[in-house]
Amino acid sequence: MTAQPLHLSLAGQTVDLVRELVLTGEIPPGERVNEVELASRLGISRGPLREAIRHLASEGLLVLVPNRGAHVPKADADEVRALFELRIALECAAASLAAQRRTGAELARLREVSAESRANYQAGRRFPHRLDLAFHQALLDAARSPRIAEQVRLVQQRVILLRSRLNTDSAHQFASMDDHDELIAAVAAADAALAGAVMRRHLDRVRDQLLGEIAPS
Amino acid sequence: MTAQPLHLSLAGQTVDLVRELVLTGEIPPGERVNEVELASRLGISRGPLREAIRHLASEGLLVLVPNRGAHVPKADADEVRALFELRIALECAAASLAAQRRTGAELARLREVSAESRANYQAGRRFPHRLDLAFHQALLDAARSPRIAEQVRLVQQRVILLRSRLNTDSAHQFASMDDHDELIAAVAAADAALAGAVMRRHLDRVRDQLLGEIAPS
DNA sequence: TGACTGATAACTGTCGACAGTTGACAATAT
DNA sequence: ATATTGTCAACTGTCGACAGTTATCAGTCA
Known part of the structure; x- marks a missing residue:
C-alpha cells in the first residue's frame, strides 16, 4: 500500500x-x-x-x-509594493497582448464575467473574489501567452495570501468593476497601449487598497 | 558520514x-x-x-x-516567442523603473559595463556573453525591484539554455551594444517610457536573431 | 513475414530509520 | 539575582530498501 x-x-x-x-x-x-x-x-x-x-x-x-x-511568509508594505511591481509588469503586458489578439469569443467571455459581477453586486451581494479572478483569467486567456499566464498565476496566489483575511470595502469593489469595463472597452478597440495603461491604473488602485488595509492594522 | x-x-x-x-x-x-x-x-x-x-x-x-x-526541454520557435513575451514584459518594466530610480553610481556602473564591452569588441575579440549579462544585471540593480529581478534571472537562464551552443554573429553584437548605449541614454534622462521602448526594440531584435538561428538548423 | 501478447528489466515513487544540528531548559558559578 | 555553560529533546537532512509502473524484447500465432 x-x-x-x-x-x-x-x-x-x-x-x-x-x-x-x-x-x-x-x-x-x-x-x-x-x-x-x-x-x-x-x-x-x-x-x-x-x-x-x-x-x-x-x-x-x-x-x-x-x-x-x-x-508561511508574512508580508510587510515593502513586500506588497515589490510584488505589485512584478504583477503590474506581467498583467499590463498581458492586457496589451489581449487587445492585439483577442477573438470575438474571448471578448464575449470578458463581457459575460463583467455582467455577472454587476448582477451579483446589484443584487446586494458583494463582488465575489471568485469573479475578480475569473475576469483576470479570461483576460489572460485572450492574451494567449502561456509563459506570462504561468507567472501571473503564481503572483496572484501570493496576492491571495496577502489578502487572505482582509475584508474589501464596497467602494473599492465598485471602482474595480468600472476598471474592468474600461479594460474591456480598450481590448474591444484593440488599443494595446490603452489596455496596458488602464490595467496599470487598476492595479495601482488595488495595491493602494491593500496597503491601506495592512498598514494601520 | x-x-x-x-x-x-x-x-x-x-x-x-x-x-x-x-x-x-x-x-x-x-x-x-x-x-x-x-x-x-x-x-x-x-x-x-x-x-x-x-x-x-x-x-x-x-x-x-x-x-x-x-x-532537458528542447525549445521550438513557438517556445522562444512565448518565453520572450515574458522576458519583454519583465525587462521593459525593469528598464522603466531603472530610469525612474537610478542613482549616479548605478548609472556609472552601466557606463562602465558598456565601455568594457566596446573595448573588448574593438580589440578584435568578440562581445562576450558575460558582459551582456553584466549589463542587464546592472540595469536590474538600478531598477531595485527584487521580485522582478528574481523572475528576470530565471528567464535569462532559460534563454541561455536556448542559445547554449549557438554562435552569435558580429553584426548583431554591434547592434546590441548600440541598443545598450541608447538604453543608458534613456535611463540617464530619466525617461521611463523611452527606456521601456528601447528595451522592447532590443529584445525584439535578440529574439529574431535567436529565431533565425534555430529555424534553419 | 508481420502483428500480437506475455515476461522481464530498468526506472520512478514511496517509505521507515538513522545522523546531525539547533534551540531551550536546567544546573552552576559569580 | 543574573549570567554562563552543559545537557537534552525536537526537528531537519540524508540514506538504503521496497513497491509499483512503464517500456522493451522475445516468443507465439495467424
Whole structure:
C-alpha cells in the first residue's frame, strides 16, 4: 500500500493539498510547518511532503530556512509594493497582448464575467473574489501567452495570501468593476497601449487598497 | 558520514551542480536524467537529487513527466516567442523603473559595463556573453525591484539554455551594444517610457536573431 | 513475414530509520 | 539575582530498501 500513482503522484496531490492549507489561512502566516506532524496528519511519508514543501517554496508560498524548516511568509508594505511591481509588469503586458489578439469569443467571455459581477453586486451581494479572478483569467486567456499566464498565476496566489483575511470595502469593489469595463472597452478597440495603461491604473488602485488595509492594522 | 549541512545543504549544492550540468549542455536538451545513475555519479543519495531535480523543474530548466522522470526541454520557435513575451514584459518594466530610480553610481556602473564591452569588441575579440549579462544585471540593480529581478534571472537562464551552443554573429553584437548605449541614454534622462521602448526594440531584435538561428538548423 | 501478447528489466515513487544540528531548559558559578 | 555553560529533546537532512509502473524484447500465432 505504498505507491498509488493511479492518476496523480502522491507528491503532486500533496502540493495542491498544502497549497490549499496555506491559501485558506489554515496554516497562518508566520507559522512554522512541522514535517513529521503534517506528514502523519496527511497520512503520508515525509519524502513526498518535503518535495511538496520545496515546490511551494519555489512558488513563494513558503519560506525555507536551513535546518529550521519552512514557514508561511508574512508580508510587510515593502513586500506588497515589490510584488505589485512584478504583477503590474506581467498583467499590463498581458492586457496589451489581449487587445492585439483577442477573438470575438474571448471578448464575449470578458463581457459575460463583467455582467455577472454587476448582477451579483446589484443584487446586494458583494463582488465575489471568485469573479475578480475569473475576469483576470479570461483576460489572460485572450492574451494567449502561456509563459506570462504561468507567472501571473503564481503572483496572484501570493496576492491571495496577502489578502487572505482582509475584508474589501464596497467602494473599492465598485471602482474595480468600472476598471474592468474600461479594460474591456480598450481590448474591444484593440488599443494595446490603452489596455496596458488602464490595467496599470487598476492595479495601482488595488495595491493602494491593500496597503491601506495592512498598514494601520 | 550521512549529513554534512556545514554551510549549505547537500540538496542546495546539488541544485547548483545540476543547474550547471544543464546550462553548459553537459546534459543536452532532450536527454533524460536517470536518478540512480546521476546520484551515484555525484556520490549522493536519490533524496537530495530528487529535490534538486524538482527545484530545477520549477525553474523551467527541466521537464517532469510522471513515472518517466525528468529531461532537458528542447525549445521550438513557438517556445522562444512565448518565453520572450515574458522576458519583454519583465525587462521593459525593469528598464522603466531603472530610469525612474537610478542613482549616479548605478548609472556609472552601466557606463562602465558598456565601455568594457566596446573595448573588448574593438580589440578584435568578440562581445562576450558575460558582459551582456553584466549589463542587464546592472540595469536590474538600478531598477531595485527584487521580485522582478528574481523572475528576470530565471528567464535569462532559460534563454541561455536556448542559445547554449549557438554562435552569435558580429553584426548583431554591434547592434546590441548600440541598443545598450541608447538604453543608458534613456535611463540617464530619466525617461521611463523611452527606456521601456528601447528595451522592447532590443529584445525584439535578440529574439529574431535567436529565431533565425534555430529555424534553419 | 508481420502483428500480437506475455515476461522481464530498468526506472520512478514511496517509505521507515538513522545522523546531525539547533534551540531551550536546567544546573552552576559569580 | 543574573549570567554562563552543559545537557537534552525536537526537528531537519540524508540514506538504503521496497513497491509499483512503464517500456522493451522475445516468443507465439495467424
